[in-house]
Structures are given as C-alpha cells and as structure tokens.
Amino acid sequence: MVTARTHDSVDVLGVRVSVVDVPLLRRRLCEAIERRDQLTITFANPNYVMAARKDPTLRELMNSFDLNLADGWGVVMAARIFGKPVPSRMANDDLTDEFFGLSAERGWRVFLFGNAPGVAQAAAENLRRWYPGVQIVGTQHGHWADASGRIPDETADRLVREINEARPDILHVGLGTPLQQIFVNEHLGRLTAPVIVTCGAYFEHLAERREYYPAWILRLRLGWLYRLFRDPRAMWRRYTIELGSYVLRVLAYRIRHGKQR
Template sequence: MDRQWPHDTVDVLGVRVSRVDVPKLRSFVEKAVKGRTKLTVTFANPDYVLKAQKDRELRDLMNGFDLNLPDGWGVVLAARIFGRPVPGRMANDDLTDDLFGQPAEHGWRVFLFGNAPGVAEAASENVQKWYPGLNIAGTLHGHWADDEGRLPAETAERLVAEINEASPDILHVGLGTPLQQRFVTDYRDRLTAPVVITCGAYFEHLAERREYYPAWVLKLRVGFLYRLAREPRRLWRRYTVELGSYLVRVLAHRIRHGKSPAA
C-alpha cells in the first residue's frame, strides 16, 4: 500500500503495478495539482517488465514511481493470472480524454517534453483543437541524450530550468524507457510541476491523429497486432519472441509461487 497515494498494487515479475481505475487516477491528479504535491506516473508493459527482470536499475526506477499503470493487455492478463486483477488497460492512448480533458476543464497548465523535434508542437496543436480551453504551457523536443543514452547533467539542468519557467501543473515526459524514468527520478524534487507523467512515443500518436488505435482494434484488444502491422521491422521481435517469453515466465511464476501478494 502506497502511503503518499494509497492504493493497492500487484507484483508482476518484480514490477509493482498499480490497481487503480480512471476515477481514482483523476482524483489523485486533482489532489496533486490543488495541493501542489508531487505525483509521478509511469507505465508497465510486457517489454518493460522483461527488461526490468534483467536490469535492476530499471526495476528500481519503475517501482520508485507513485503510480505504475498497466500498459498492455499482457500486464492486465498477468495480474489476473496472479489473482490480483487490475481494472483494465491504462496506456497513455487510453487516457487521452483524461490526460487533456481534465486539465482543460480546470484550466491547468500542461507541458509536453519529448519525442523528435516538431512532434510535441504538432501534438500540442491537435490536443488544443480537441479540448477547447486547454492551456499548453510549452513544448520541448527530447533529442538531448549523449552517445551512451544519458542526458548530460548540464543539459538536464537547462531543460529543468526551462520547464520550470513555464510553470506547468502537469508535465508529460516522452524520452523513451529508461531515460524518461531516470530523468523524472533524478529531477523529481527539482521539477516544480506537481504531476509528472512518462509517455514514451505518445506525442507521435497525438500528432498523427486522435485515434491512434481504431475503435475496432481497442474493442478486440489487438493493439499489439495493429502496431506490429504498422511497424513490422521494428516490433516483430517484441511481439513474437519477447511476448512469448514473457507469457512463459508469467505462467511459470504462477505455478511456482501461486497467487501474488500485494506489492
């Protein structure tokens, strides 16, 4: 049970996944913004869970967030297999109405940081059309990492200062995993935005069109097949070999350890 933001969790192969629904998420966000209390949110999908099993730093980074939402039906399925089901899939794409509709309703300031140059700006234009009154405090691209995949300290300090100058209430960070989790963890106390949410390539989806996943894809729960069809060269291994390995590990863990206790 999280003391700062009380909610139940389920241990999915070492990653603490939050068992919260959308109303609970919205209430946490509202409480954080109004109380100026830090709330950090990230997402767990099968790919991240597998990597976290081999990479302790990534596992610790993910488990250090206040909320770790289930991104992908593989995580939803695992939670069910472990006997502690989550309310449902809660990827960024599923939460667009909440991530931008709620701030538009309350007049909160939102900052988009990440993805390739120009993407956050295009995403900003779209969400402001979809949610009248939405206040975008600013945008920054996310291509700042060095050859080792890390943000140089001086660069990070400058980015934090620029973000803080815009005074956002909610900051979306799309730098890819684990860079985005590391950035949020390292600068959690320096970032003045009360709510900080990681989002991977989410801005690309927002920049392209509102419904990245067509309604029929979401209804049939075949988002992974849709993405595989769109980007086969980049994603074929993740959605075949790695997904199969993940499911085998989930089932093996359930057989060996039984149902999962609260994480």
C-alpha cells in the same frame, strides 16, 4: 533513488503495477494539483517488464514511481492470472481525456517535453483544437542525450529551469524508457510540477504522425497483432519470441508463487 508512496498494487515479475481505475486516477490528479503534492506516473507493458527482469536498475526506477499503470493487455492478463486484477488497460492514449480534457476543465497548465523536434509543438496545436481552453504553457523536444545515452547535466539543468519557469501543473516527459524514468528520478527534487507523467512516443500519436490502433482493434485487444501486421520486420521478434517468453514466465511465476493477496 526516490521511493514511491505505497498503494494497492500487483507484482508482475518484479514490477509493481498499480491497481487503480480511471475515477481513482482522476481523483489522484486533482488532489496532487490542489495540494501541490507531487505525483509521478509511469507505465508498464510486457516489453518493459521483461527488460526490468534483466535490469535491476530499470526495475528500481519503474518501482520508484507513485503510480505504475498497466500499459498493455499482457500486463492486465498477468494481474488476473496472479489473482489481483487491475481494472483495465491504462496506456497514455487511453487517458487523453483525463490528462487534457480534465486540464481544460480545471484550468491546469500543461508542459510537453520530449520526442523529435517539432512533434510536441504539433501535438499542442491539436490538443488546443480538441480541448478548447487547454493551457499548453510550453513545449520542448527531447533529443538531448549525448553519446552515453544520458542528458548532460548542464543541458538537464537548463531544461529543468525552462520547465519550472512555465509553471506547469502537469509535465509530460516523452524521452523513451529508461531515459524518461531516469530524468524524472534524478530531477524530481527540482521540478516543481505537481504531476509528472512519462509518455514515450505519445506526442507522435497526438501530432497524428504515428497511426494509433483503430477502435475495433482495441475492443478486440489485438493491438500486438495489428502492429505485427503493419511492421513485421521490426516487430516480429517482440510479438513472437519475446511475447511467448513473457507468457511462459507469467505462468511459471503463478505456479511457483500462487495467487497474490
């Protein structure tokens, strides 16, 4: 298991969430690419935090990343309750300008790996239109796992070679949690991209195949209610029982341990 570099963070039920803002993230991206010093980035939302409480392997995987950004207002809220607030919610969709606008400005090379066949390619076409000059140097779908839920070694070796041959400065890996964290951790020593970012279904949003939250929903911090309304059958348990359990555990943790320093 790769060990993350230390930095200011808050413990959210065992998951180390990074206390960083957008300017600091931009600086870390620039430094990693200029120095060719690898930087790994993943994201924590309440669902992942609760899963990591039950699964020590997942918790260790998430904590092995250099930056673990707050994906969701539930994580932002928990950090504030624990007395060590993070500046803001920082999901992939909130950072499109940082990952792709900055890449276009700086001439960085980007590789999109993950999601269903054709999605990364469609995302790349949109990104080239939205950010003229951005260099998307490769795309590859992420449907390679076998019946065990893991990518076979031979296939993983081929994918690593393909990615490295494209010489990206930033590699986005959208395989879903925990497969994307497993892939990055297992192959970090062989991947040559200075910046590696896990991104779940992000390419679906970039390809405009999955509707993202309207701006007013984000301003009111009601993304969970919007998703529940849009797809109640699939989301009701996550945003009622599981979310309620998460909030209770956060409050109980605060009562037992007090504020963090």
